[in-house]
Amino acid sequence: METDVPSKTAIPTQKRPPLVHTSETTVDFAARASLRAKFALSQRVRQSSAIELYSHLAFGFESRRLEELKRCRKVGWFVRHKETGLVRLALDRCNLRWCALCGSARVSWITWTVSEWLANRDRPKFVTFTIKHSDADLGFQISCLYQFFRNLRLRPEFCAHVRGGIWFFQIKKSDRDGLWHNHFHCVIDSKFYPHEELSSTWCQVTHGSRVVDIRVVRQPGKTANEVARYAACPCDLSKLELEDRVTAYHGLHGRRICGTWGTAKGVPLKPPKDEHPELWENVGSRTVVRELRFSDSKAKAILDAWQNHTVLEAGVNCRLTDDFIENNLAHLRKLEVQNYG
Numbered sequence: 001m002e003t004d005v006p007s008k009t010a011i012p013t014q015k016r017p018p019l020v021h022t023s024e025t026t027v028d029f030a031a032r033a034s035l036r037a038k039f040a041l042s043q044r045v046r047q048s049s050a051i052e053l054y055s056h057l058a059f060g061f062e063s064r065r066l067e068e069l070k071r072c073r074k075v076g077w078f079v080r081h082k083e084t085g086l087v088r089l090a091l092d093r094c095n096l097r098w099c100a101l102c103g104s105a106r107v108s109w110i111t112w113t114v115s116e117w118l119a120n121r122d123r124p125k126f127v128t129f130t131i132k133h134s135d136a137d138l139g140f141q142i143s144c145l146y147q148f149f150r151n152l153r154l155r156p157e158f159c160a161h162v163r164g165g166i167w168f169f170q171i172k173k174s175d176r177d178g179l180w181h182n183h184f185h186c187v188i189d190s191k192f193y194p195h196e197e198l199s200s201t202w203c204q205v206t207h208g209s210r211v212v213d214i215r216v217v218r219q220p221g222k223t224a225n226e227v228a229r230y231a232a233c234p235c236d237l238s239k240l241e242l243e244d245r246v247t248a249y250h251g252l253h254g255r256r257i258c259g260t261w262g263t264a265k266g267v268p269l270k271p272p273k274d275e276h277p278e279l280w281e282n283v284g285s286r287t288v289v290r291e292l293r294f295s296d297s298k299a300k301a302i303l304d305a306w307q308n309h310t311v312l313e314a315g316v317n318c319r320l321t322d323d324f325i326e327n328n329l330a331h332l333r334k335l336e337v338q339n340y341g
């Protein structure tokens with residue numbers, strides 16, 4: 001039976017994750033700029049791998065997904081809350097599992113929620129469960145591992161030690177043996193759990209796999225960031241050949257890749273949906289506001305309110321410029337049709 005004893009609150013104490021880093025850092029600007037450039041490059045490579053995958057799968061429903069992926073986060077609008085006056089950036093996004101850009105946004109959210117949960121536990125643990133590598137079909141291997149993990153959480157000896165946790169699934173293709181290596185990573189709310197005991201229980205449920213790693217979480221933020229990366233993307237597509245990407249895509253299609261149980265139930269692994277979208281008004285496209293920020297006081301006010309989390313007065317917007325550009329583009333498109341028609 002799954003343990004469901006609430007020891008401490010599972011919901012993070014803050015209402016929303018911090019949008020800016022408030023702590024001081026010793027890393028100098030040049031080093032930070034270099035890290036940012038490195039990250040941007042790796043993200044572009046990952047996104048190209050995902051686009052190549054969806055292009056390969058592009059038939060029927062997948063064709064629409066490919067278009068959404070290509071368009072993801074390229075268009076954005078600044079929006080103002082009609083009651084609070086606060087400004088946000090709303091992006092046109094695809095939310096596809098293999099999208100590197102949406103994956104990064106998920107990492108930020110999950111890192112925050114998981115680290116909040118970990119910080120409220122008493123000596124939480126980080127555990128990795130592995131099964132013996134085999135050349136069986138990836139989908140079959142994944143089904144078996146999911147079933148083993150479900151069975152483990154029903155075992156009385158496991159429930160006696162573990163009050164709850166958050167799990168993340170990861171797959172990797174080994175360069176050494178060319179086989180898929182599948183893992184479950186978990187952060188658990190547990191008292192002392194001897195490694196030998198846990199390994200023995202895992203061996204029983206998997207019929208022979210003993211490999212388990214368990215360690216105390218000493219840096220909740222660091223551990224949360226590590227597991228969040230698996231939830232954002234269960235494997236790095238840019239490190240796989242196209243054929244393997246297709247295998248991974250089908251093997252994980254329709255499966256959840258992270259979840260909670262016991263005392264972690266209620267930890268939100270997705271940002272909550274805005275219940276009142278009608279309260280947000282469009283105050284200008286991202287492109288126009290950014291382009292006009294040095295020459296137009298309204299654009300500057302919008303950008304300042306967004307960056308500093310301050311109130312934007314009602315009626316301040318760049319909609320006229322947006323409409324002017326949109327109308328002229330529509331006019332140009334018409335001319336183009338007439339010229340070539």
Ligand SMILES: [Zn+2]
Pocket residue numbers: 069072073093094095096099100101102103
């Ligand atoms: Zn996306």
